[in-house]
Amino acid sequence: xxxxxxxxxxxxxxxxxxxxxxxxxxxxxxxxxxxxxxxxxxxxxxxxxxxxxxxxxxxxxxxxxxxxxxxxxxxxxxxxxxxxxxxxxxxxxxxxxxxxxxxxxxxxxxxxxxxxxxxxxxxxxxxxxxxxxxxxxxxxxxxxxxxxxxxxxxxxxxxxxxxxxxxxxxxxxxxxxxxxxxxxxxxxxxxxxxxxxxxxxxxxxxxxxxxxxxxxxxxxxxxxxxxxxxxxxxxxxxxxxxxxxxxxxxxxxxxxxxxxxxxxx
Amino acid sequence: xxxxxxxxxxxxxxxxxxxxxxxxxxxxxxxxxxxxxxxxxxxxxxxxxxxxxxxxxxxxxxxxxxxxxxxxxxxxxxxxxxxxxxxxxxxxxxxxxxxxxxxxxxxxxxxxxxxxxxxxxxxxxxxxxxxxxxxxxxxxxxxxxxxxxxxxxxxxxxxxxxxxxxxxxxxxxxxxxxxxxxxxxxxxxxxxxxxxxxxxxxxxxxxxxxxxxxxxxxxxxxxxxxxxxxxxxxxxxxxxxxxxxxxxxxxxxxxxxxxxxxxxxxxxxxxxxxxxxxxxxxxxxxxxxxxxxxxxxxxxxxxxxx
Amino acid sequence: xxxxxxxxxxxxxxxxxxxxxxxxxxxxxxxxxxxxxxxxxxxxxxxxxxxxxxxxxxxxxxxxxxxxxxxxxxxxxxxxxxxxxxxxxxxxxxxxxxxxxxxxxxxxxxxxxxxxxxxxxxxxxxxxxxxxxxxxxxxxxxxxxxxxxxxxxxxxxxxxxxxxxxxxxxxxxxxxxxxxxxxxxxxxxxxxxxxxxxxxxxxxxxxxxxxxxxxxxxxxxxxxxxxxxxxxxxxxxxxxxxxxxxxxxx
Numbered sequence: 001x002x003x004x005x006x007x008x009x010x011x012x013x014x015x016x017x018x019x020x021x022x023x024x025x026x027x028x029x030x031x032x033x034x035x036x037x038x039x040x041x042x043x044x045x046x047x048x049x050x051x052x053x054x055x056x057x058x059x060x061x062x063x064x065x066x067x068x069x070x071x072x073x074x075x076x077x078x079x080x081x082x083x084x085x086x087x088x089x090x091x092x093x094x095x096x097x098x099x100x101x102x103x104x105x106x107x108x109x110x111x112x113x114x115x116x117x118x119x120x121x122x123x124x125x126x127x128x129x130x131x132x133x134x135x136x137x138x139x140x141x142x143x144x145x146x147x148x149x150x151x152x153x154x155x156x157x158x159x160x161x162x163x164x165x166x167x168x169x170x171x172x173x174x175x176x177x178x179x180x181x182x183x184x185x186x187x188x189x190x191x192x193x194x195x196x197x198x199x200x201x202x203x204x205x206x207x208x209x210x211x212x213x214x215x216x217x218x219x220x221x222x223x224x225x226x227x228x229x230x231x232x233x234x235x236x237x238x239x240x241x242x243x244x245x246x247x248x249x250x251x252x253x254x255x256x257x258x259x260x261x262x263x264x265x
Numbered sequence: 266x267x268x269x270x271x272x273x274x275x276x277x278x279x280x281x282x283x284x285x286x287x288x289x290x291x292x293x294x295x296x297x298x299x300x301x302x303x304x305x306x307x308x309x310x311x312x313x314x315x316x317x318x319x320x321x322x323x324x325x326x327x328x329x330x331x332x333x334x335x336x337x338x339x340x341x342x343x344x345x346x347x348x349x350x351x352x353x354x355x356x357x358x359x360x361x362x363x364x365x366x367x368x369x370x371x372x373x374x375x376x377x378x379x380x381x382x383x384x385x386x387x388x389x390x391x392x393x394x395x396x397x398x399x400x401x402x403x404x405x406x407x408x409x410x411x412x413x414x415x416x417x418x419x420x421x422x423x424x425x426x427x428x429x430x431x432x433x434x435x436x437x438x439x440x441x442x443x444x445x446x447x448x449x450x451x452x453x454x455x456x457x458x459x460x461x462x463x464x465x466x467x468x469x470x471x472x473x474x475x476x477x478x479x480x481x482x483x484x485x486x487x488x489x490x491x492x493x494x495x496x497x498x499x500x501x502x503x504x505x506x507x508x509x510x511x512x513x514x515x516x517x518x519x520x521x522x523x524x525x526x527x528x529x530x531x532x533x534x535x536x537x538x539x540x541x542x543x544x545x546x547x548x549x550x551x552x553x554x555x556x557x558x559x560x561x562x563x564x565x566x567x568x569x570x571x
Numbered sequence: 572x573x574x575x576x577x578x579x580x581x582x583x584x585x586x587x588x589x590x591x592x593x594x595x596x597x598x599x600x601x602x603x604x605x606x607x608x609x610x611x612x613x614x615x616x617x618x619x620x621x622x623x624x625x626x627x628x629x630x631x632x633x634x635x636x637x638x639x640x641x642x643x644x645x646x647x648x649x650x651x652x653x654x655x656x657x658x659x660x661x662x663x664x665x666x667x668x669x670x671x672x673x674x675x676x677x678x679x680x681x682x683x684x685x686x687x688x689x690x691x692x693x694x695x696x697x698x699x700x701x702x703x704x705x706x707x708x709x710x711x712x713x714x715x716x717x718x719x720x721x722x723x724x725x726x727x728x729x730x731x732x733x734x735x736x737x738x739x740x741x742x743x744x745x746x747x748x749x750x751x752x753x754x755x756x757x758x759x760x761x762x763x764x765x766x767x768x769x770x771x772x773x774x775x776x777x778x779x780x781x782x783x784x785x786x787x788x789x790x791x792x793x794x795x796x797x798x799x800x801x802x803x804x805x806x807x808x809x810x811x812x813x814x815x816x817x818x819x820x821x
Contacts (some may be wrong), residue, residue: 010663037663088420095424110428116435117428124431127423131434131500153435195684202683206698224683230660242637242662249639253595260596 011073013038013179013211014059020070020235021054027235028054032068034240035228038178039209043226043243045258051235053183054213059182059213061090072179095122099172099180099210103187105164108171109156115142115167117154122175141170142143145200162193166200175203180205180212184220198224203234219262223247231255282360283330289313293331293486297477300488305454306418307401322355322380323481325397329378332393332477333359338366340374345382346541347524350494352380352492363389364523369543374464383465385522385544388474396459398480401487403447403457434503443508449496450489458495464507464523469495512537517548580614580781581649583635583673583751588644590634591625604630608644610784610801617773617783619797621803628786631803632755635784636675637665648672648751657737674749676757680728680736688714688731689724692742699747699750706746713742716768734760745772752776754785758792770795 014036021028029051036042044052057063059070061082065121071079075097082090094100102108109118116138120128128134139149145166147159165185172180185201186194202225205212214225222229222243229243231252238251250256281287289311296310315323335338339359343352347369355378356367362565368374371386378395388394407425408414417423428446433441446463450456458466459478469476469489476489489495499505513520515536522544524537588608594600609746612618620628633639635646637657646657650672657665669675674695682691687711696706714724717738723731727741741757754773758766766789773796776783784801787793793800 017290022653037661040663062597087416091416091420091422096424110425113428114435117431120431121424122427124427125422129427129499129501132502133430134431134500135435198686199683221680241640242665243639244638248633249592251593251640 010037012036012071012079013073015069015071015079015167016059016214017069017071019055019058019065019070019099021058021063021065022235026053029058029065029232030235033235034210034237036213037181038211041205041212041214041226043222043229044213044215044232045219045222045229046232047217047258050232052232055232056181056213056215060098061085061094095125096175097177097179099169099175099177101165101172101180101182101185102166105156105161105168107170109164111157112155114153114155115147115159116168118171119174122171126175137174140262141174141222144173144204145170146196152235160193162189162197165189165197167199167203169204172215173208173210176208176210178211179212182212182214184216184217184218185214186216186218189196194221199223219247219259231258269347280362282335283333283359284315285327285330289327290331293327296486297328297331297488300477300486301475301490304489304493305448305450305456305487307485307487309484310486315481316358317354319482320399321351322378322397324479324483324486325378325395325478326358327479327481328395328477328479328486329359329376330363331394333363333364333365333376335363337375338368338373340368340371340377340499340543341379342377342382342384342541342543343380345384345525346347346542348542349530370547371469371543379461381460381462382523382540383468385519385539385541386547387468388472390473391485392474394472394474394476396461396476396478398457398459398478398485398489400445400483401457401478401480401483401485403445403455416422418454421453423449426455430453430498430500430503433502438549440503446505447493447498449498451493452496455498456487456489456495462508462538463497463505466495466497466505471495472500510537514539514548517543518547519548528531573671576790580780581611583612583649584645584654585610585631585635586645586647588631588634588641588646590639590641605803608803611783613786614750614780614782615777616798617777617785617796619793619800620784620786620801620803621793621800625783626804627651632753632784632786633694636669636673636753638675650816654774669697672749673751673753674744674747675753676741676744676755678737678755678759680740682728684729685727687725688719688728688739691728691739692746693744695796695818696746709746711740713746714739716772718744718765718768734762734765737761738765741772743767748776748779748781750781750784752781753782753785754787756786756788758787758789764791 010034017033020030020031032055044055046052054063060063064083070082072082074080100108116135119138119141120134123134123137138152142149142152147163147166156167159167186197189197198221214222216222226243229246230237230240232245233254239246239250239255246255247259250259275387293310296308300306300308312324312327315326317323339356341355342353343349346352359365360367371377371384375393376393376395377384378397380397402414404414404417404426430440443458444462445460446466448456448458448466448469457471471492473491475491478487494569497505510524512524514522517539519539520543522539522541525540526535526537528535575672577594581644585599586609589606591601591603620631622628630639634641641658646655648668649653650668655668657668692710692802693706696709697703719735719738728736758769761769770792773783787796
């Protein structure tokens with residue numbers, strides 16, 4: 001029951017208040033507020049153009065919202081508005097305490113650097129200078145994401161899409177971030193490959209107690225990974241709650257449509 | 266050495282002293298001062314067209330032209346040798362446009378322009394070493410866009426550079442890069458030492474001379490002031506090492522200098538000789554390199570002939 | 572054991588629970604399910620939700636797990652020594668309460684493909700901080716008791732028969748000694764021997780003081796396991812039924 005004791009005193013990891021972003025007259029996201037706790041996995045669903053990617057970009061500090069605040073519980077200074085951080089501070093946060101998993105692995109890994117080198121980059125960027133240790137850590141993570149160690153020195157371009165995506169996850173998680181942003185992590189993968197990826201992701205998120213924000217349009221992905229769910233439509237969050245609650249007992253017309261539109265197999 | 270030149274120092278041949286006009290030299294000197302204040306930082310400058318093609322040392326020549334004065338003695342080396350085409354051409358160029366004294370001896374030179382080598386003879390305070398740099402950006406292969414590589418420098422995010430060394434060790438079992446081996450200057454800026462062999466990297470560390478780097482093509486100047494820390498990147502368990510040879514120099518017997526392999530016949534004959542001709546000659550006691558005095562010996566000083 | 576239990580010990584309590592569905596995709600049809608339900612489940616008691624098909628038994632059970640969102644009312648659960656309203660707390664707290672306090676055995680097994688049955692069963696215990704060896708050993712015991720052949724333990728249950736999947740599901744629900752246990756037709760597709768085992772498991776849970784709410788269509792199981800029936804059904808009238816299974820049978 002040690003795990004339980006840990007959870008008793010929970011403090012907010014990411015506090016989002018009234019975040020809005022529009023592109024000219026076009027609404028990106030509108031007045032989004034929520035609090036994310038350590039270890040919590042939040043799914044954001046909605047169709048294309050619903051504003052989920054805009055929201056994710058704002059949260060990850062890649063896009064400045066028009067209004068609102070995004071406070072992150074930094075290790076050094078506690079809750080800090082990430083918009084007030086300088087660029088180097090934000091970049092440092094992004095490569096140590098955060099992870100960002102892109103839909104297209106090409107955007108998140110170096111295709112001309114070996115798998116081991118890809119995993120070693122973050123440790124090396126924060127000062128790791130012992131080759132043997134860097135390599136041992138790379139092996140440990142390749143194991144975790146179920147990539148054969150014989151592929152350690154191969155370039156990711158020789159990997160399948162699913163392997164590339166798992167490598168991207170390993171590359172991000174190696175520094176044990178506390179918060180990971182994922183943009184359609186299973187997009188573009190075969191269903192059979194998706195299952196393995198989801199399984200690996202779920203295991204890691206639970207094992208490491210990582211909080212994650214997963215943007216997807218795949219309800220099966222959030223059912224499996226997310227504790228909580230936010231449904232977005234036209235830039236607004238129209239429904240939110242426990243994932244199984246929202247999916248099994250949707251209240252909003254759009255959510256009901258979304259849930260009932262999923263093909264059953 | 267930098268001396269204030271009056272604007273009427275035109276030569277009889279119609280060139281301003283040292284070819285560049287005074288405004289250009291002033292602009293380059295400003296860039297040099299900035300570069301010396303931020304060791305290893307690449308300062309942009311307005312490189313001029315020079316009467317030789319890019320890649321032949323246009324950056325180095327502009328730096329040399331901006332720091333040289335009538336009393337200076339210039340040495341130019343290319344691959345360690347004073348007698349290669351490029352070195353001879355550049356020496357001749359400055360004799361013509363600045364009427365200065367040139368030399369092949371490190372000990373006599375006040376300004377040394379170099380391509381691909383740092384002299385074996387230790388430099389002393391007051392000397393200036395000018396490197397010709399084809400590609401000043403050590404992160405070029407890592408950050409495809411300059412806007413990103415400049416950010417990496419600004420925020421000292423050099424993890425990706427270390428990754429390239431990791432890749433070497435993973436593939437070959439050691440850091441295989443043998444020239445243009447990246448260095449950390451003053452514990453802050455990652456710097457390309459220009460395409461010198463890594464053998465020469467340790468010579469940059471704590472050097473009493475001023476080291477200036479010029480890239481005409483990329484329009485960048487950077488510098489290492491005297492007595493500055495210049496550390497070659499490495500791993501704790503794969504420390505930086507310089508090349509070693511089993512042979513000694515066939516001419517002077519040096520076991521500690523950088524050796525070139527020379528093919529001597531078409532039957533597999535070969536020998537290893539010092540790449541630094543001045544160093545080799547000095548060790549042999551010969552004196553082949555006399556100072557060449559330009560047309561008017563006005564600026565020549567004693568020691569320029571021997 | 573039950574004798575030592577405080578009779579006032581009510582681990583689970585619903586007050587004024589009201590639920591209706593509005594089907595926006597079908598012209599906004601409103602379907603009232605139940606209105607103002609009050610239910611108290613004592614420690615070491617097993618309550619059977621009873622009523623005709625479509626009466627809302629499953630909806631009530633799912634509401635008690637906060638899987639469905641009731642429109643009004645409270646669901647009070649004893650968690651960490653205090654009463655918590657499941658409908659009023661933050662999502663992460665609901666997850667905590669589900670992890671440690673409320674167990675739920677659904678009709679169907681919903682798990683990720685690829686994960687072996689043994690791991691699925693052991694997972695809730697491991698999530699509660701039980702060390703892996705102990706958890707797997709407990710999982711093996713449960714799977715044996717529920718007659719899942721050992722050769723299947725290392726396989727993912729996606730290919731199992733309906734009954735086998737259901738038994739994996741039951742094992743998963745009983746591996747942690749939850750103070751509150753919700754069972755949605757756990758014996759629906761089981762043979763007699765396995766039904767008996769499930770009844771045994773329910774009895775054991777009661778002995779350690781669990782408050783249990785279940786839906787049991789099988790009369791035999793209902794009689795063997797349930798202490799009393801709780802009538803669910805339109806027209807939204809609740810009847811008090813005999814307080815114990817013995818009285819109900821009488």
